[in-house]
Amino acid sequence: MGDLAQKPLLEKAPTTHAGLLAWVEEVAELTQPDRIYWVDGSEEENTRLTDELVAAGTLTRLNPELFPNSFAAFSDPADVARVEEQTFICSENKRDAGFTNNWMAPAEMKEKLRGLFSGSMRGRTMYVIPFVMGHLDAEDPKFGVEITDSAYVVASMRIMANIGTAVLDRMTQTNAFFVPALHSLGAPLEAGQADVAWPCNPDKWIVHFPEERSIWSFGSGYGGNALLGKKCYALRIASVMARDEGWLAEHMLILKLTSPEKKNYYISAAFPSACGKTNLALLDPTIEGWEVETLGDDITWMRIGKEGELRATNPEAGLFGVAPGTGWGTNPNAMRAIAKGHSIFTNVALTDDGGVWWEGMTDEVPAHLTDWQGNSWTPDSDKPAAHPNSRFCTPISQIDMLAEEYYSPEGVELSAILFGGRRKTTVPLVTQARSWTNGIFMGSTLSSETTAAAAGQVGVLRRDPMAMLPFIGYDAGDYLKHWISVSGKANPERLPHIFLVNWFRRTADGGFAWPGFGDNARVLKWAIERLEGKADAVETPIGFVPTGDSLDLTGLDLTHAHVEEAVRVDREEWDAELASIEEWYAKFGDSLPDALRSELDALKARMADH
Numbered sequence: 172m173g174d175l176a177q178k179p180l181l182e183k184a185p186t187t188h189a190g191l192l193a194w195v196e197e198v199a200e201l202t203q204p205d206r207i208y209w210v211d212g213s214e215e216e217n218t219r220l221t222d223e224l225v226a227a228g229t230l231t232r233l234n235p236e237l238f239p240n241s242f243a244a245f246s247d248p249a250d251v252a253r254v255e256e257q258t259f260i261c262s263e264n265k266r267d268a269g270f271t272n273n274w275m276a277p278a279e280m281k282e283k284l285r286g287l288f289s290g291s292m293r294g295r296t297m298y299v300i301p302f303v304m305g306h307l308d309a310e311d312p313k314f315g316v317e318i319t320d321s322a323y324v325v326a327s328m329r330i331m332a333n334i335g336t337a338v339l340d341r342m343t344q345t346n347a348f349f350v351p352a353l354h355s356l357g358a359p360l361e362a363g364q365a366d367v368a369w370p371c372n373p374d375k376w377i378v379h380f381p382e383e384r385s386i387w388s389f390g391s392g393y394g395g396n397a398l399l400g401k402k403c404y405a406l407r408i409a410s411v412m413a414r415d416e417g418w419l420a421e422h423m424l425i426l427k428l429t430s431p432e433k434k435n436y437y438i439s440a441a442f443p444s445a446c447g448k449t450n451l452a453l454l455d456p457t458i459e460g461w462e463v464e465t466l467g468d469d470i471t472w473m474r475i476g477k478e479g480e481l482r483a484t485n486p487e488a489g490l491f492g493v494a495p496g497t498g499w500g501t502n503p504n505a506m507r508a509i510a511k512g513h514s515i516f517t518n519v520a521l522t523d524d525g526g527v528w529w530e531g532m533t534d535e536v537p538a539h540l541t542d543w544q545g546n547s548w549t550p551d552s553d554k555p556a557a558h559p560n561s562r563f564c565t566p567i568s569q570i571d572m573l574a575e576e577y578y579s580p581e582g583v584e585l586s587a588i589l590f591g592g593r594r595k596t597t598v599p600l601v602t603q604a605r606s607w608t609n610g611i612f613m614g615s616t617l618s619s620e621t622t623a624a625a626a627g628q629v630g631v632l633r634r635d636p637m638a639m640l641p642f643i644g645y646d647a648g649d650y651l652k653h654w655i656s657v658s659g660k661a662n663p664e665r666l667p668h669i670f671l672v673n674w675f676r677r678t679a680d681g682g683f684a685w686p687g688f689g690d691n692a693r694v695l696k697w698a699i700e701r702l703e704g705k706a707d708a709v710e711t712p713i714g715f716v717p718t719g720d721s722l723d724l725t726g727l728d729l730t731h732a733h734v735e736e737a738v739r740v741d742r743e744e745w746d747a748e749l750a751s752i753e754e755w756y757a758k759f760g761d762s763l764p765d766a767l768r769s770e771l772d773a774l775k776a777r778m779a780d781h
């Protein structure tokens with residue numbers, strides 16, 4: 172034991188990057204793995220690792236005729252979602268973490284973590300995964316190295332990011348800065364101790380050191396907690412890099428919309444977790460002549476281009492999508508990508524012929540399944556077959572409708588930004604902001620009923636600024652100021668138009684006020700026609716909403732009255748909303764930008780006259 176963890180490590184390592192070697196040695200000394208393995212990202216390696224995971228019982232190989240080269244994983248029932256209560260931003264000063272984050276002094280946290288990680292990889296292999304978020308050929312490529320004792324994490328990171336030898340070689344050649352991202356399941360094995368299918372630890376810590384740009388994640392194998400390139404790096408740490416370097420790291424999809432006149436528009440949209448990003452990114456329009464292509468479904472990095480335009484790229488290489496509700500009826504494009512295989516499913520149900528199923532995948536419910544906890548399941552069962560936060564992990568290259576611009580390091584110029592949440596009441600189907608700053612106000616007060624994507628109660632209303640509440644790596648007021656300051660460097664003529672959307676409003680009878688999914692193309696069409704000066708709108712105190720006849724309803728069984736109901740601004744609901752926004756803004760204290768306080772005051776004045 173430990174032979175590689177000593178001197179030979181330096182000789183056998185496939186890099187001469189001194190900083191990386193020193194960190195790998197330091198971690199090996201702390202965590203005491205049996206072996207150290209440098210991940211090369213090859214197909215052969217992936218086959219070997221997934222074979223081992225099948226032998227260990229962590230992965231179940233699916234029927235290759237249904238899902239080639241695909242696997243299902245079933246987690247510990249206590250490890251199914253992001254753990255926001257246990258997520259920390261450990262900046263030097265508490266003030267810099269802001270009121271939206273958990274904080275502990277870095278020295279104190281480091282001591283705690285050193286205790287937890289001490290010997291935590293005993294009996295296991297320590298994998299070293301070099302990765303890059305975004306393009307390897309970007310002007311300033313964003314490198315990271317994840318050290319993990321989970322082969323499931325290696326196999327999933329291979330789908331979600333560009334990993335392995337090519338990345339490591341570039342890091343070595345340029346002696347590049349990288350984000351050290353340390354992950355351990357926190358489940359060491361004593362000699363002779365049998366492993367379990369999903370090792371993890373009841374004590375979970377997802378910790379970020381923003382000044383150091385480092386990540387320490389302990390105790391969870393679940394995607395958002397363990398695939399550290401994703402939420403931890405590309406959102407929390409990247410948001411801090413973005414603040415310091417003058418760009419934006421956001422929880423947004425990017426799509427390309429082509430009009431019947433063959434004009435292209437690029438649109439990004441920020442919705443909280445499980446509120447429709449992946450679905451909108453892969454939209455199948457129900458209106459003639461309009462086409463959608465995908466660039467990204469979860470994370471967007473934006474910067475001001477040479478001509479003052481706002482440019483967007485997707486730093487990820489895969490989809491880590493919510494399975495339930497993704498179906499042949501609602502999202503055929505995602506289903507086609509998944510059906511090509513090379514995917515890992517987590518906490519879905521298994522069909523008797525070796526495929527997967529989840530609620531909403533097909534209209535017809537299979538007569539018999541094995542549920543995500545391994546129990547026999549029939550439609551009479553009182554529990555869902557798949558966990559509500561079960562996920563598919565699939566290479567983005569498998570999307571037929573992937574826009575070729577996805578591969579361009581320069582990204583695309585945005586024409587519109589949508590902010591949206593899950594609200595049963597109050598928030599209209601779509602509202603165009605009065606101005607850029609008014610749009611930032613809409614983003615800053617974004618609200619949504621909570622979902623199964625994070626541990627905790629479901630259905631509670633919470634404010635979620637720019638859908639970034641769990642992901643802002645610094646003070647939330649500074650974050651809003653940064654939005655204002657970045658856009659201050661843009662050409663005002665080229666700034667995207669901002670819209671607030673809500674696919675989830677209910678009618679008096681409890682049904683959805685809007686059919687959603689592919690029909691959301693009608694809302695995108697209206698938004699584009701607004702910025703082309705072609706569609707009508709009604710001015711309300713909160714912004715511009717469609718007139719009954721300005722939304723294209725061709726082929727839908729809806730009347731103009733339906734639209735008017737879906738976009739109604741209700742005075743009573745908004746009185747309650749304004750009070751709730753007031754309470755929300757009070758939490759920022761001094762750190763709230765004055766421009767947004769003025770927006771709220773102006774909205775109140777307009778509402779009083781309404």
Ligand code: GTP
Pocket residue numbers: 442443444445446447448449450451468469491492493495496497501624674675683686687688691
């Ligand atoms: P994360 O990947 O967790 O960040 O979430 P996401 O924003 O990508 O959410 P996703 O697209 O996976 O949607 C999650 C849920 O929203 C699913 O249950 C969908 O069925 C539902 N949903 C998405 N779009 C619509 C819509 O237009 N209308 C309605 N009613 N439901 C929708």
Ligand code: MN
Pocket residue numbers: 422443444445469
């Ligand atoms: Mn997300």
Ligand code: MN
Pocket residue numbers: 448449450468469491492493
């Ligand atoms: Mn998604």
